[in-house]
Amino acid sequence: MNMTLRALLGATALLTLAGVATAETTITVATVNNGDMIRMQGLMDDFYAKYPDIKVEWVTLEENVLRQKVTTDIATKGGQFDVLTIGTYEVPIWGKAGWLVGLNDLPEAWDKADLLPAIAGGLTVDGELYAAPFYGESSMVMYRKDLMDAAGLTMPDAPTWADIKTAAAAMTDKSKEQYGICLRGKAGWGENMAFLTAMSNSFGAKWFDENWNPQFDQQPWKDTLSFYLDLMNEYGPPGASNNGFNENLALMQQGHCGMWIDATVAASFVTGKDSTVADKMAFALAPDNGLGKRGNWLWAWSLAIPAGSAKVDAAKAFVAWATSKEYTELVASKEGWANVPPGTRTSLYANAEYQKVPFAKMTLDSINSADPTKPTVDAVPYTGVQFVAIPEFQGFATAVGQQFSAALAGTTSLDDALAAAQELTKTEMTKAGYIK
Amino acid sequence: MARKTTQTRKAVVTTIAWIIGFLIFFPILWTILMSFKSEGDAIKAPLAMLSTPWTLESYGEVQARSNYLRFFMNSVIISLGSTILALVIAIPAAWSMAFVPGKRTKDLLMWMLSTKMMPAVGVLVPMYLMFRDFGLLDTRTGLVVILTLINLPIVVWMLYTYFKEIPGEILEAARMDGASLRSEILYVLTPMAVPGIASTMLLNIILAWNEAFWTLQLTTSDAAPLTQFIASYSSPEGLFYAKLSAASTMAIAPILILGWFSQKQLVRGLTFGAVK
Numbered sequence: 001m002n003m004t005l006r007a008l009l010g011a012t013a014l015l016t017l018a019g020v021a022t023a024e025t026t027i028t029v030a031t032v033n034n035g036d037m038i039r040m041q042g043l044m045d046d047f048y049a050k051y052p053d054i055k056v057e058w059v060t061l062e063e064n065v066l067r068q069k070v071t072t073d074i075a076t077k078g079g080q081f082d083v084l085t086i087g088t089y090e091v092p093i094w095g096k097a098g099w100l101v102g103l104n105d106l107p108e109a110w111d112k113a114d115l116l117p118a119i120a121g122g123l124t125v126d127g128e129l130y131a132a133p134f135y136g137e138s139s140m141v142m143y144r145k146d147l148m149d150a151a152g153l154t155m156p157d158a159p160t161w162a163d164i165k166t167a168a169a170a171m172t173d174k175s176k177e178q179y180g181i182c183l184r185g186k187a188g189w190g191e192n193m194a195f196l197t198a199m200s201n202s203f204g205a206k207w208f209d210e211n212w213n214p215q216f217d218q219q220p221w222k223d224t225l226s227f228y229l230d231l232m233n234e235y236g237p238p239g240a241s242n243n244g245f246n247e248n249l250a251l252m253q254q255g256h257c258g259m260w261i262d263a264t265v266a267a268s269f270v271t272g273k274d275s276t277v278a279d280k281m282a283f284a285l286a287p288d289n290g291l292g293k294r295g296n297w298l299w300a301w302s303l304a305i306p307a308g309s310a311k312v313d314a315a316k317a318f319v320a321w322a323t324s325k326e327y328t329e330l331v332a333s334k335e336g337w338a339n340v341p342p343g344t345r346t347s348l349y350a351n352a353e354y355q356k357v358p359f360a361k362m363t364l365d366s367i368n369s370a371d372p373t374k375p376t377v378d379a380v381p382y383t384g385v386q387f388v389a390i391p392e393f394q395g396f397a398t399a400v401g402q403q404f405s406a407a408l409a410g411t412t413s414l415d416d417a418l419a420a421a422q423e424l425t426k427t428e429m430t431k432a433g434y435i436k
Numbered sequence: 437m438a439r440k441t442t443q444t445r446k447a448v449v450t451t452i453a454w455i456i457g458f459l460i461f462f463p464i465l466w467t468i469l470m471s472f473k474s475e476g477d478a479i480k481a482p483l484a485m486l487s488t489p490w491t492l493e494s495y496g497e498v499q500a501r502s503n504y505l506r507f508f509m510n511s512v513i514i515s516l517g518s519t520i521l522a523l524v525i526a527i528p529a530a531w532s533m534a535f536v537p538g539k540r541t542k543d544l545l546m547w548m549l550s551t552k553m554m555p556a557v558g559v560l561v562p563m564y565l566m567f568r569d570f571g572l573l574d575t576r577t578g579l580v581v582i583l584t585l586i587n588l589p590i591v592v593w594m595l596y597t598y599f600k601e602i603p604g605e606i607l608e609a610a611r612m613d614g615a616s617l618r619s620e621i622l623y624v625l626t627p628m629a630v631p632g633i634a635s636t637m638l639l640n641i642i643l644a645w646n647e648a649f650w651t652l653q654l655t656t657s658d659a660a661p662l663t664q665f666i667a668s669y670s671s672p673e674g675l676f677y678a679k680l681s682a683a684s685t686m687a688i689a690p691i692l693i694l695g696w697f698s699q700k701q702l703v704r705g706l707t708f709g710a711v712k
Contacts, residue, residue, distance in 0.1 A: 028656055033671040038501065057657045062670035065652055072560060072653065078568050080656045190672065245673045250479040263673060274476030274675060 025314040026055040027082035030070050032063045032301065034265075036135050036341045037085065039331065040322060046330055047321050054314045063190075070306075074099045077308040082315040084304050086131060088122040088372065091302060092389045095130035101305040101312055102128040103319065110320045114345045116364075119300045122372040122383075131302035132323040135265070136343025138286075138366035139198060139296045142252065142270055143259040145282040147171045147178075161202070161227060161287045161295075164259065168235040171258030180235035182257035183228070186244035187405035189397035194297055194386040195261070196404060197397075200224040202288045202295035204377040207388050207425075212381060212434035216400075216422035225404065225414055232408055241409035253277065261286060263299070264366055267359035268338060283362040285369065291377050297386035298370035300344065343367050396428040464688070471495065471681035478678040494682035498669070504686060507665040511690075513576050514651070514661055515644035518583035519637055522591045525584070527633070530595035531621055535604050545596065548589040556586075556649045567654055576659045579651060583644045590643070591636055598632025599625070634701045638694070645691045662687040 031037045041058055048054075059081070061069065066085070073080045074094065086094070094100050104127075106112065112120070112129065119136045123129055141159060148155055151170035156163060168180030184195040197207070205220035215221060232240050235258075237251055245262060252260045253275040260266070271278045286296030303319045305312055321327060325347055331340045338357045340348065348354050349364045375385045382388040387397070400421040407417035429435045469486070470478045477488035498504070533541050563582070564573075572578030602625065610624040626633065648663040655664060666687050669680040695702065 030656070033668055033676065034674055041501070059656045059660075059664075060668040061652075061664070062667050063672050065667050065670075069653060072564055076561060076564050076568060078564060078573055080573055246671075246675075249675070253476075254480065265673065269675065274474075274479075 024053055024055050025311055026057055027309075027311050027314050027318060028057045028059060028080065029083040029085075029303075029318065030059045030061070030066060030081045031085040032066055033060050034301070035268075035339075037301075039335065039339065040327075043327075043330060043334065046327075047318065050321065051314075051317055054317060056318060074306045074308065079306075079308040079310065081306060082309040082311045083318055084306055085134070085301055086304050087302070088119075088298065088300050089384065089387050089389060089393075091123045091131045091304065092125050092383060093391055094304070095125035095128065099307050100130040101307055101309070101315075102130060103132055103305070103316070104129055106132070106316060106320050110324055111345075111347075114325070114347050116344060116346055116367055118298055118367055118370055118372065119344055122298060122300060123302055131300075131304035132319050133300040133302045133344040134323055135341035136298070136300040136367055137264045138298055138343070138363065138370055139195070139262055140264050140267075140286055140362055140366045141259060141261050141284040142267060143167065143282055143284065144171065144255075144257075144277060144280050146277075146280040147258050148282075155282065155284050158285045158294075159287045161289055164261075164287050165227075165231060165235075168231060168259060172235045177256055178258065179237040179251075179256060180258045181231060182237055182243065182248040182251050182260045183232060183240070184244055184248065184262065185232065185236075185240040185405055185408045186242055186247070187398065187401040188244070189387065189394050189401060191244045191401065192405055192408075193397045193401040196224065196228065196401075198286070198297040198386040199228065199295040201293045201376045201385065202286075202291060203227070204289070204291050204293075206376040206378060206380050208380060208382065208429075208434075210379060210381050212429055214422050214425040214429065216418045216425065221418060222414070225407065225418060229407060229414060241405045261295070263297075264343070264359065264363040267363065271358065283359050285362065285366055293375075293377050294366075294369050296366050296370055298367060298372055299386070390432075390434075392428055392432045396425050399424050464692075467681045467684050467688075470677055471685045473678050475675040475678045478681070479675065494678040495686070497679055498682045498686065502665055502668065502683075504665065507660060507662045507687075508690070510576060510655075510659055511645055511661040511663075511687075514579045514583060514659070515641045517576070517580035518587065518644045519640040521580060521584045522588050522640055523633065523637060526588060526591040526595050526636075527626070528621065529592050530599050531625060533592070533596050534599035534602075535607060545593065548592060552586075552589055560653060563650075564653070573654060574656045574659050578654060579659055579661070582650050582654065583647055586647065586650070587640050587643050591640055594636040594639070595629070595632065598629050598636075601632075602628050631701065631704050634698075635704065638698050638702050642691055642695065 070084050119133045123131045143155055153170055172180035184192045203220050203224040205224050206215050248260055251257045252270050255277050270281050286294045288294045305315045309315055328340050337354045342363055354360055370385050372383050372385050387393055403417040403420045406412040407414055472490045474491055474493055567573045567578055610620050651661050651663045666683050669683040
């Protein structure tokens with residue numbers, strides 16, 4: 001009897017162990033719909049070969065839908081996701097709120113020291129890395145070299161805003177629907193305000209002084225907006241107040257823009273197979289005004305683990321794999337170096353093969369020239385280059401963006417738009433307790 | 437002369453109706469046309485786009501990337517489930533309001549309708565917390581419940597309007613013949629109100645199929661319907677118009693076909709009682 005009982009117990013223990021050994025952990029990854037993320041979904045066999053007991057369930061959504069959804073989930077500890085794709089705006093806020101799992105303990109081979117300092121800085125709160133960068137981007141000037149040559153002009157590698165205006169004037173020929181410059185005009189904190197905030201940094205403007213008082217009533221903001229409106233009204237395409245990234249991309253690809261200042265990630269699109277001007281494109285740093293700051297932004301789509309996840313170990317294994325140097329090499333081996341997620345690691349830019357990619361150096365220089373901890377000419381109480389890393393920013397920046405978009409559309413004046421921006425920002429900051 | 441004027445007027449009205457109809461249908465038509473273009477061609481100027489080659493490339497990519505059938509089945513289950521549940525609740529409710537009205541029936545009806553006036557996002561967090569605590573996040577049961585609640589006021593209102601058109605004397609006669617309440621509703625009222633119930637059902641299926649706030653907020657993968665399938669093909673940075681159009685066409689095709697075959701019932705039901 002004893003023998004039978006022992007045998008049964010032994011068998012049960014073995015079965016339990018076997019069950020544990022083969023138990024599959026499913027993690028849910030929330031991600032944005034961009035080329036790099038979709039590519040990763042096609043390369044999961046490599047991950048499954050390394051981690052056969054982890055299954056990944058993808059939830060791909062449009063950026064704004066995703067942002068609203070993951071914010072609700074993380075704020076209510078809903079626990080629907082184990083890995084989130086979030087940007088440099090969310091990471092400092094959510095990290096400080098204790099909503100994210102720290103990633104300082106990722107394996108040594110993952111090589112945290114290899115991350116580009118500007119990118120790592122934007123994802124770190126009080127010395128703790130809260131998200132692993134998947135791809136990083138800045139903004140830069142993408143221009144038609146053929147049109148510049150025809151106008152007898154040369155674009156400097158590091159142009160000033162005056163250079164941009166001269167080039168825009170020379171390349172504009174409205175009779176051929178050819179416009180010297182295309183810039184974002186569509187209202188939104190991530191649309192026109194991303195561009196205008198970065199641009200304002202190079203004009204010496206800032207959102208707030210050190211006591212959180214809005215600064216739209218100061219001369220640098222007036223200079224910024226006035227320059228932007230003149231440039232777009234004189235040399236921009238019609239209906240520019242409705243143009244965001246995609247609309248400008250379409251205009252550039254069809255040869256309607258002489259210049260476009262936007263995300264570095266666009267370089268691969270304007271030189272890609274769908275572009276009619278792919279072989280005519282050249283790149284330069286975002287412009288400055290000689291004040292020590294360029295008008296470029298800094299953004300990184302990064303992978304983070306919500307504090308409510310019950311599968312932190314599996315999630316960390318996935319994050320480490322997806323943001324590793326080995327993953328970069330995997331993409332290069334399957335799809336070529338031009339398709340590797342850019343802007344996160346120093347080693348990528350030291351790679352001789354990657355250096356051959358036409359926009360690689362300009363992307364690196366652009367990222368390195370942005371400093372999220374010191375975004376403006378003067379000292380400010382906030383971090384973030386094209387945003388202010390406080391939770392209230394999304395709301396009032398979109399409202400300010402609507403004012404500036406209206407000024408571009410001609411339905412309000414420059415002065416009225418600035419006055420309205422000042423007033424509404426002041427009201428929101430007072431309500432939120434920043435202004436006593 | 438009078439006849440000529442009437443015919444001219446008829447022709448003008450018909451032309452205007454066709455133009456309005458075409459304008460309403462145009463976005464859907466354009467979506468379908470764009471879905472048969474490559475990404476590069478889809479962003480071209482409208483006239484230039486039409487002259488470019490037609491391709492099934494986007495449909496191929498969408499099929500390769502997403503499990504359409506899973507999203508489709510979720511949409512079917514959620515919209516049918518919520519419609520049936522709503523009818524089960526609304527038929528007795530509308531019966532009592534139409535045939536045994538109380539002092540506050542009109543107020544109650546107005547209150548029910550007023551719940552539709554609040555923006556959904558206003559109750560997102562409390563609703564999310566309830567779903568989390570009841571374990572309903574990312575479940576089809578959860579979505580059936582929420583869509584039933586959302587559409588219930590409209591279903592009750594529509595059925596109430598149809599039931600009001602039915603003479604109460606017929607139900608009275610059934611009662612005098614000894615019919616129970618259940619038999620009265622099931623065997624007398626329901627058969628007479630079939631056109632109204634059918635159009636209410638169809639409208640509710642369409643509303644549930646297209647609902648894109650709660651279905652996006654409360655699901656991730658297991659219960660995600662076609663609204664999430666569409667949302668996964670939009671992006672603020674990148675070329676996606678052709679793929680988004682292909683995904684949208686695949687998502688709306690079933691409901692378009694359903695609408696096409698049931699248009700007679702829909703129109704009959706929606707105009708029921710409109711002209712006396």
